[in-house]
Each structure stands twice: as structure tokens, then as C-alpha cells.
Amino acid sequence: xxxxxxxxxxxxxxxxxxxxxxxxxxxxxxxxxxxxxxxxxxxxxxxxxxxxxxxxxxxxxxxxxxxxxxxxxxxxxxxxxxxxxxxxxxxxxxxxxxxxxxxxxxxxxxxxxxxxxxxxxxxx
Numbered sequence: 001x002x003x004x005x006x007x008x009x010x011x012x013x014x015x016x017x018x019x020x021x022x023x024x025x026x027x028x029x030x031x032x033x034x035x036x037x038x039x040x041x042x043x044x045x046x047x048x049x050x051x052x053x054x055x056x057x058x059x060x061x062x063x064x065x066x067x068x069x070x071x072x073x074x075x076x077x078x079x080x081x082x083x084x085x086x087x088x089x090x091x092x093x094x095x096x097x098x099x100x101x102x103x104x105x106x107x108x109x110x111x112x113x114x115x116x117x118x119x120x121x122x123x124x
Contacts, residue, residue: 011036023105027065031098034062050087063094072097 019029042048075097
């Protein structure tokens with residue numbers, strides 16, 4: 001189900017399903033959608049420049065969503081406190097913050113081996 005053109009084989013469908021299952025809130029859903037947009041724009045262009053439109057504009061929106069989070073402030077203080085914060089460093093801090101948030105969510109999800117019959121069907 002997670003590979004190729006299967007039901008949840010794309011980044012977009014995975015973002016939507018974890019949101020609809022209530023695993024992430026609307027704010028994190030929007031953050032991940034913005035990352036997906038940046039990823040798609042950069043994957044389909046020859047040049048990736050954070051100072052040029054449209055990437056600059058998408059990153060600006062991403063910043064607005066993440067900078068207000070306490071987790072961003074803690075990441076900034078912990079890892080970027082003693083250095084000058086450039087645009088690249090700020091973007092790195094934003095991405096680290098998002099990774100930490102997603103890792104925290106992953107740790108709260110109980111991994112299960114599933115119901116054997118269901119697992120057998122889904123493996124086909």
C-alpha cells in the first residue's frame with residue numbers, strides 16, 4: 001500500500017491519511033502540505049534557490065507556520081544559540097523542528113503486528 005501508485009504511495013496521500021486519522025492536527029497538516037509543495041517545485045525545476053520566487057514565497061509561508069511554535073524556539077535555542085542565524089540556518093532549524101515533531105508523533109503511535117488474517121490479505 002505504500003509503494004508506487006498504491007492508495008497511500010504518495011507523500012500527498014500519506015499526509016492526508018494521517019490528518020484524517022487524527023494523528024496530526026490541522027496546523028501540522030498545513031506545514032507538511034507546504035513542505036510537499038516546496039519539494040514538488042524543487043524536484044521539477046533545474047535550479048533550487050531559496051531567494052527566488054516561487055520557492056522564496058513557499059518558504060516564507062512555511063516560516064510563518066513554524067516560527068510561532070514553541071518547539072521551534074526550543075530548537076533554535078538548543079542548536080543555533082551561539083551562531084548568527086542566516087536564511088539557510090533558519091531553514092535548517094525549521095526542518096529540524098518539523099523532524100522532531102514527526103518523530104514525537106511516531107513515538108506515541110503504538111506499533112502493532114495487526115490481525116493475522118488482515119495482514120495476510122494486505123501483503124498480497
